[in-house]
Amino acid sequence: MAMKFALVGASVLLGGAHAMTVEDMLAAPRRSTAIVNPSGEWAAFSSSTYNWTTHKASTSWQLLNVASGNVSKAPFGSDVSEFVWIGPTDTSILYINGTNDDIPGGVTLYTADVADKEFSPTLVASLNAPFTGLKAAKTDSGDINFVANTLAWWNGSAYNEELATKARSSGQVFDSNWIRHWNVYMTEQRYAVFGGVLSGSNGTLSLKGEPKNLLHGIKDYLTRPETPVFPGADPGDYEISPDGKKVAFLTKAPELPKANYTASYIYVVPHDASSAPVAINGPGSSRPEAAKGASTSPRWSPDSKKIAYAQQNGISYESDRFQLYVATVDGNSSKITPVAENWDSSPQSILWNANGTDLWVISELHAAQRLWVVPANAEADFKPKNITGPQTSVADFALLPSGKALVSATSSWTSRIFYTVSAATTVDTKVLFSAHLVDRELATLSQNRTSNFWLPNENGDLIQTFVYYPPNFSTDKKWPAILIPHGGPQVALGDVWSTRWNMQLWAEQGFVVFVPQFTGTPSYSQRFTDLIANNWGSYPYRDLAMVWDHVEKNISYVDNDRAACAGASYGGYMTNWIQGHDLGRKFKALVTHDGKTHQEASYATEELYFIEHDQNGTIWDNYENYQIWNPIRHAKNWSTPHFIIHNDLDYRVVFDEGMSAFNILQSLGVPSRFLHFPDEGHHVLNRENSKVWHDHVFNWMRYWVGLDEELISEGIVHQ
Numbered sequence: 001m002a003m004k005f006a007l008v009g010a011s012v013l014l015g016g017a018h019a020m021t022v023e024d025m026l027a028a029p030r031r032s033t034a035i036v037n038p039s040g041e042w043a044a045f046s047s048s049t050y051n052w053t054t055h056k057a058s059t060s061w062q063l064l065n066v067a068s069g070n071v072s073k074a075p076f077g078s079d080v081s082e083f084v085w086i087g088p089t090d091t092s093i094l095y096i097n098g099t100n101d102d103i104p105g106g107v108t109l110y111t112a113d114v115a116d117k118e119f120s121p122t123l124v125a126s127l128n129a130p131f132t133g134l135k136a137a138k139t140d141s142g143d144i145n146f147v148a149n150t151l152a153w154w155n156g157s158a159y160n161e162e163l164a165t166k167a168r169s170s171g172q173v174f175d176s177n178w179i180r181h182w183n184v185y186m187t188e189q190r191y192a193v194f195g196g197v198l199s200g201s202n203g204t205l206s207l208k209g210e211p212k213n214l215l216h217g218i219k220d221y222l223t224r225p226e227t228p229v230f231p232g233a234d235p236g237d238y239e240i241s242p243d244g245k246k247v248a249f250l251t252k253a254p255e256l257p258k259a260n261y262t263a264s265y266i267y268v269v270p271h272d273a274s275s276a277p278v279a280i281n282g283p284g285s286s287r288p289e290a291a292k293g294a295s296t297s298p299r300w301s302p303d304s305k306k307i308a309y310a311q312q313n314g315i316s317y318e319s320d321r322f323q324l325y326v327a328t329v330d331g332n333s334s335k336i337t338p339v340a341e342n343w344d345s346s347p348q349s350i351l352w353n354a355n356g357t358d359l360w361v362i363s364e365l366h367a368a369q370r371l372w373v374v375p376a377n378a379e380a381d382f383k384p385k386n387i388t389g390p391q392t393s394v395a396d397f398a399l400l401p402s403g404k405a406l407v408s409a410t411s412s413w414t415s416r417i418f419y420t421v422s423a424a425t426t427v428d429t430k431v432l433f434s435a436h437l438v439d440r441e442l443a444t445l446s447q448n449r450t451s452n453f454w455l456p457n458e459n460g461d462l463i464q465t466f467v468y469y470p471p472n473f474s475t476d477k478k479w480p481a482i483l484i485p486h487g488g489p490q491v492a493l494g495d496v497w498s499t500r501w502n503m504q505l506w507a508e509q510g511f512v513v514f515v516p517q518f519t520g521t522p523s524y525s526q527r528f529t530d531l532i533a534n535n536w537g538s539y540p541y542r543d544l545a546m547v548w549d550h551v552e553k554n555i556s557y558v559d560n561d562r563a564a565c566a567g568a569s570y571g572g573y574m575t576n577w578i579q580g581h582d583l584g585r586k587f588k589a590l591v592t593h594d595g596k597t598h599q600e601a602s603y604a605t606e607e608l609y610f611i612e613h614d615q616n617g618t619i620w621d622n623y624e625n626y627q628i629w630n631p632i633r634h635a636k637n638w639s640t641p642h643f644i645i646h647n648d649l650d651y652r653v654v655f656d657e658g659m660s661a662f663n664i665l666q667s668l669g670v671p672s673r674f675l676h677f678p679d680e681g682h683h684v685l686n687r688e689n690s691k692v693w694h695d696h697v698f699n700w701m702r703y704w705v706g707l708d709e710e711l712i713s714e715g716i717v718h719q
């Protein structure tokens with residue numbers, strides 16, 4: 001059933017409107033997901049914009065009226081860094097103020113009521129460190145028990161960088177691996193969840209004692225427990241029970257080395273830390289024998305007696321399927337029951353319905369995150385139905401008292417859409433707000449700027465390819481085209497909004513953009529995902545070649561002589577692989593962002609479990625697995641103009657990989673250009689850096705297909 005979200009606004013604005021520019025995309029409001037109040041009447045979200053005149057970002061808070069879809073300004077500004085709806089009324093809030101007048105580097109907690117005519121907040125706590133990830137529950141006694149996280153010292157105390165004594169030397173010594181991760185080196189400090197109490201018999205709340213580190217009770221570990229798990233620092237890694245008495249959190253398996261295992265367990269601890277945390281699905285628990293991998297999304301049932309969560313089987317396979325479980329927690333023992341265990345899907349975000357009978361989960365299908373409803377006691381063969389479709393990708397959701405969900409989603413044509421949907425089988429989606437109808441920067445976007453097609457590959461699997469069209473597209477002209485091998489490789493790249501590889505923005509440059517979901521992409525089946533292991537250069541390359549062959553032969557509006565190919569991370573690896581093979585000769589230009597050049601350098605990464613899984617073994621026992629799909633072995637064939645980008649703080653795919661590729665290209669006399677950012681990691685996040693990145697990447701492709709007359713010459717470092 002086709003659900004058209006795009007109403008009048010966008011199509012009216014199409015045509016004469018200018019294309020979305022890089023500046024537009026980067027400046028446009030970035031809206032958080034919606035936080036719904038207890039009565040389901042209001043949802044709050046933050047919005048961050050960028051001004052290219054002042055070169056400053058600014059953040060504001062907005063209130064969405066869930067019944068009407070009206071959006072109004074919240075009565076508070078950006079000094080509220082986050083908040084929860086809690087307190088005496090349905091519009092009471094408890095929030096973190098990111099500043100603290102008394103303790104440099106600390107934060108404060110305030111209470112307020114957003115419905116008050118005069119917004120008059122009350123200071124209730126001064127916290128000695130930069131706490132984030134606030135969650136809270138009211139207890140029987142009327143207290144508010146809260147949890148929040150911050151970095152902690154080895155001895156358990158909260159860490160405040162501004163108050164810490166700075167070491168005189170910058171040297172760091174390590175005795176075991178995992179010395180750095182993502183874009184930072186490990187330090188003494190690890191994230192921890194703290195529990196605090198706000199109480200007040202006279203109605204004015206105040207902090208009772210110091211917040212306690214709830215992880216500190218875990219003893220006898222090999223590697224230090226950490227919640228939320230870095231990187232990501234996702235507050236979804238912990239939750240306070242609705243009665244406020246207990247906290248569930250997950251941490252990587254403390255008895256295993258972190259670099260070569262993904263395993264993590266869910267612990268339960270009393271909120272007052274009166275006894276040590278107990279792992280409900282760790283070794284020796286009642287967990288199913290096969291469930292040894294990473295855990296996610298611990299969520300308390302409304303009666304505070306059960307925890308729903310998802311866990312992978314593979315102990316060192318990060319792209320294994322997440323399976324649903326419900327643990328009944330009784331004292332220190334728990335009974336674990338699998339839920340819909342044969343469902344070939346990978347749910348990673350869970351909420352209980354109000355009466356505790358159903359689990360609402362987000363799981364990806366065909367490159368779009370969907371919402372599903374699963375009975376909490378579903379049999380092994382129960383097949384859940386998606387209640388959202390392919391038109392949007394769900395980022396988060398909340399359940400309303402009406403039993404409906406308020407969904408926060410995105411797509412290539414809207415950076416944020418809020419809509420309600422029910423579990424009913426009839427489609428009853430009601431759109432409350434969509435950015436593309438409101439934001440000037442997104443005015444040219446619409447649902448018909450994208451489509452997709454499916455083609456069977458050599459294994460008989462159907463490969464889905466997403467297509468994005470340039471402004472003023474028509475099929476009776478010939479257009480330059482781009483092939484995008486996505487990253488991961490076990491990450492889908494569907495019809496979603498992104499502030500990094502925003503496929504619609506790429507199309508705005510005058511290209512038709514093709515994004516195939518080649519073998520190894522999640523959300524089609526676990527078997528299909530698993531097939532890429534030890535096959536990096538085989539099935540995915542041949543899928544891409546097959547799709548491109550189809551484009552060349554059957555899509556008349558594509559100009560075969562004006563095509564380019566670009567990829568990041570695994571997509572960069574694949575672009576380097578393509579450069580060494582026949583497909584590389586079909587493109588006028590290539591772009592590799594933070595891609596692998598040299599598989600033998602794999603051990604310079606941090607997550608050894610990833611390479612050891614994907615190359616099916618260690619380099620010492622399985623050397624040929626690291627050799628067979630190694631791009632550098634085919635460097636003699638490199639001849640297509642190639643732009644290499646590699647950032648200094650990329651500790652996943654290290655800088656040297658990009659450096660080697662560029663040196664080889666230059667030595668071979670292949671037209672090539674190199675861009676790096678000393679202050680960026682695997683992703684380019686700073687908007688000023690991102691603008692430079694986009695300007696150069698787009699200019700490189702446009703130049704080599706004849707859309708731009710010159711390569712950018714400004715700001716080039718001359719020798």
Ligand SMILES: *[C@@H]1O[C@H](CO)[C@@H](O)[C@H](O)[C@H]1NC(C)=O
Binds near residue numbers: 016019471472
């Ligand atoms: C689309 O076509 C209209 C009408 O010809 C023109 O005014 C507009 O500039 C074009 N937009 C782009 C992005 O080329």
Ligand SMILES: *[C@@H]1O[C@H](CO)[C@@H](O)[C@H](O)[C@H]1NC(C)=O
Binds near residue numbers: 053
């Ligand atoms: C950006 O800042 C300038 C200078 O303060 C101001 O004139 C302009 O209106 C701002 N732009 C937007 C979109 O807010």
Ligand SMILES: *[C@@H]1O[C@H](CO)[C@@H](O)[C@H](O)[C@H]1NC(C)=O
Binds near residue numbers: 068
């Ligand atoms: C929503 O906002 C519009 C325009 O500001 C107003 O006319 C309308 O009454 C509002 N609706 C509700 C239900 O508040």
Ligand SMILES: *[C@@H]1O[C@H](CO)[C@@H](O)[C@H](O)[C@H]1NC(C)=O
Binds near residue numbers: 076097099121
């Ligand atoms: C945040 O705290 C500062 C003092 O540290 C205060 O001046 C400001 O009014 C507070 N803002 C809010 C919204 O609580």
Ligand SMILES: *[C@@H]1O[C@H](CO)[C@@H](O)[C@H](O)[C@H]1NC(C)=O
Binds near residue numbers: 153155156157
């Ligand atoms: C923990 O260690 C830090 C850094 O050495 C120190 O500042 C803090 O006082 C210690 N906490 C306790 C409870 O000893």
Ligand SMILES: *[C@@H]1O[C@H](CO)[C@@H](O)[C@H](O)[C@H]1NC(C)=O
Binds near residue numbers: 200206
């Ligand atoms: C209420 O109690 C708090 C401490 O719990 C105290 O700081 C405050 O002054 C009291 N307020 C009144 C109005 O008594």
Ligand SMILES: *[C@@H]1O[C@H](CO)[C@@H](O)[C@H](O)[C@H]1NC(C)=O
Binds near residue numbers: 176608
């Ligand atoms: C995993 O890490 C441990 C400790 O660093 C090491 O002993 C073990 O050999 C590693 N396993 C693999 C497969 O690398």
Ligand SMILES: *[C@@H]1O[C@H](CO)[C@@H](O)[C@H](O)[C@H]1NC(C)=O
Binds near residue numbers: 275276278331332
């Ligand atoms: C649960 O285990 C903890 C830590 O082992 C212990 O301190 C506590 O007394 C136990 N609680 C119960 C109810 O058995």
Ligand SMILES: *[C@@H]1O[C@H](CO)[C@@H](O)[C@H](O)[C@H]1NC(C)=O
Binds near residue numbers: 354355357403
């Ligand atoms: C629980 O709620 C669901 C929908 O919200 C409803 O279908 C079901 O009948 C309820 N079950 C009980 C036991 O109340």
Ligand SMILES: *[C@@H]1O[C@H](CO)[C@@H](O)[C@H](O)[C@H]1NC(C)=O
Binds near residue numbers: 386387389427
């Ligand atoms: C469920 O997904 C299918 C396949 O994408 C889609 O056709 C269908 O409309 C979706 N169902 C709902 C209720 O959105």
Ligand SMILES: *[C@@H]1O[C@H](CO)[C@@H](O)[C@H](O)[C@H]1NC(C)=O
Binds near residue numbers: 011015446449469473
């Ligand atoms: C999308 O719809 C608009 C307005 O209806 C139309 O002008 C445009 O050509 C369509 N674009 C595509 C790619 O079909």
Ligand SMILES: *[C@@H]1O[C@H](CO)[C@@H](O)[C@H](O)[C@H]1NC(C)=O
Binds near residue numbers: 612613616617618
């Ligand atoms: C290698 O592949 C085999 C067969 O699929 C599997 O049993 C084994 O666990 C894999 N080894 C590693 C280290 O991934």
